[in-house]
Amino acid sequence: MATFNVNSIGTACPGPITDLIRAYKKAQNGDMIVLVANDPGVVPDAKIWCERTRNEFVSSKDTGDSLEITIKVTGKKA
Amino acid sequence: MKVIRMKKIAIIGSGAGGLITSSKLAKELSKEIKNEEVSITLYDKKTEQEFQPGYLEVAFRGTDPSKIKKRVNKLVNPGVNMVYENVEKVDLANRYIRTEGSDKNRDFDYLVISTGASPDYEQIPGLKEANRDFHTNADKSSLIYNEISNIKSGKIVVGIGGLPYKCPPSPNESAFMLDEYFTRKGIRDKVEIVYVTPFTRIYSAESISEVIEPIYKNRSIESITTFNTDTVDPEKKEITSLEGETLKYDHLFLTPPHKTAGFLKGSEYSDEDGWVKVDKKDLHITTYDNAFAIGDTTNIPISKAGVEAHLEGIVVGSNIIGDIRGTDKNYKFTGRTQCSMETGFHKATFVVGTYDRPVEKIEPSRMNYMEKKVMEEIYWSSLRGHYEWLFKYHFKEDYFQD
Numbered sequence A: 001m002a003t004f005n006v007n008s009i010g011t012a013c014p015g016p017i018t019d020l021i022r023a024y025k026k027a028q029n030g031d032m033i034v035l036v037a038n039d040p041g042v043v044p045d046a047k048i049w050c051e052r053t054r055n056e057f058v059s060s061k062d063t064g065d066s067l068e069i070t071i072k073v074t075g076k077k078a
Numbered sequence B: 001m002k003v004i005r006m007k008k009i010a011i012i013g014s015g016a017g018g019l020i021t022s023s024k025l026a027k028e029l030s031k032e033i034k035n036e037e038v039s040i041t042l043y044d045k046k047t048e049q050e051f052q053p054g055y056l057e058v059a060f061r062g063t064d065p066s067k068i069k070k071r072v073n074k075l076v077n078p079g080v081n082m083v084y085e086n087v088e089k090v091d092l093a094n095r096y097i098r099t100e101g102s103d104k105n106r107d108f109d110y111l112v113i114s115t116g117a118s119p120d121y122e123q124i125p126g127l128k129e130a131n132r133d134f135h136t137n138a139d140k141s142s143l144i145y146n147e148i149s150n151i152k153s154g155k156i157v158v159g160i161g162g163l164p165y166k167c168p169p170s171p172n173e174s175a176f177m178l179d180e181y182f183t184r185k186g187i188r189d190k191v192e193i194v195y196v197t198p199f200t201r202i203y204s205a206e207s208i209s210e211v212i213e214p215i216y217k218n219r220s221i222e223s224i225t226t227f228n229t230d231t232v233d234p235e236k237k238e239i240t241s242l243e244g245e246t247l248k249y250d251h252l253f254l255t256p257p258h259k260t261a262g263f264l265k266g267s268e269y270s271d272e273d274g275w276v277k278v279d280k281k282d283l284h285i286t287t288y289d290n291a292f293a294i295g296d297t298t299n300i301p302i303s304k305a306g307v308e309a310h311l312e313g314i315v316v317g318s319n320i321i322g323d324i325r326g327t328d329k330n331y332k333f334t335g336r337t338q339c340s341m342e343t344g345f346h347k348a349t350f351v352v353g354t355y356d357r358p359v360e361k362i363e364p365s366r367m368n369y370m371e372k373k374v375m376e377e378i379y380w381s382s383l384r385g386h387y388e389w390l391f392k393y394h395f396k397e398d399y400f401q402d
């Protein structure tokens, strides 16, 4: 199980989702993706993305100057 | 007598970014070049350049590929030494480059990398055999027109096959232009057009998505969002997503994910996929203040498009000139995007934003379409630096930050 740390600080929509999709392509089921961004639109966007791709939106944390979103990769075909 | 050592500027890539940078430098440093205080060398083995936005016209309107090509020697400023060789090694610490197959070190004082991005079929098994694209070159784009000319009915799948890719609106444009083509031909009801995208909406930026969603509905273009293309089976004519969903097609014109020039992969100044790590405002490469990257090859989180490459080239060129002349001015790129999106039937919208301003909502209009056409007319001259007054007038405070 690997963790993909994705830093999207300073990028605005669609930057963080682009970074998320690129990391997802390399990940396997069971891996975690930790996306750090400061665009507020990223949380609802990532939630919708997880819902539709059947990946697990684990948590989102506001650390003051950034948002940290944790996603568990569960949606990939076996 | 005071001896001044010649400052050598090397630019890699004679596309949109490399050409405007070399033109800007050669024009403004003409005296220094004449006095042999400065030299500018441009490296690229291509002897012909292509107007890449024209690939859409070639693919979906049957424009002759020769109409969008221009010989490089007609575009390069006489003050620039053109070397028709590709670069295969860049050593930033020791300030030299090597061209393919040569063991000669060519040293530089300033370096600008503008080697663009190109389709990477390796990332999607089966895609190469199954697909025709309008991102590789003009001749390949014309194969699409040959194919659509013979279509009487069936399902065409277009869209984003993977990220990143250049010209974000172009997959949407292909859907609109196909709709126009088959409508004019009178067989639109027999042809299904399906657009796929890995994003959660039809266009990645919400404001533009809101503008084009109704067009998709009105023109009966189907859209499938959050679709991550994984593999393509050319025999079964079927795409499979990372999540295991399948999608049948009769004709496939997907935009493949893109890659950088080979020599950038694995270098200390590129990210793991080979995109060059630069400061998003002054475009210097990570810890090197004499080396820069511009255009599609950077890791900047904005669209990979020609207008951006142009504005970045102006910033970098201006800063190199300032450094040579010892002024302490430092120009910055504002992150300005200006991608046109043709919506068919002589209308277009633009994707306009900066690092500080989100993408605007611009309704499609004939006026926008005309603006796009004007850009096409002035494209080659603009790379020679003939239209900077117009760029300055048009982009105002977004032209650069000083």
Ligand SMILES: Cc1cc2nc3c(=O)[nH]c(=O)nc-3n(C[C@H](O)[C@H](O)[C@H](O)COP(=O)(O)OP(=O)(O)OC[C@H]3O[C@@H](n4cnc5c(N)ncnc54)[C@H](O)[C@@H]3O)c2cc1C
Pocket (backbone or CB within 6 Å): B012, B013, B014, B015, B016, B017, B018, B043, B044, B045, B046, B052, B053, B054, B055, B056, B085, B086, B087, B088, B114, B115, B116, B117, B134, B135, B136, B166, B167, B170, B261, B262, B263, B294, B295, B296, B297, B304, B305, B306, B307, B308, B309, B338, B339, B340
């Ligand atoms: C279908 C389509 C539609 C488009 N529409 C628009 C539009 O409407 N508006 C817009 O602004 N942009 C548009 N673009 C994008 C635009 O064409 C590119 O973003 C632009 O050309 C980028 O400039 P560049 O200098 O980074 O790269 P390029 O212009 O691609 O030039 C890169 C150059 O580097 C050279 N090179 C590569 N490797 C090496 C090496 N090792 N050594 C030496 N040279 C090398 C290549 O030969 C090439 O000549 C479109 C593109 C496509 C495909």
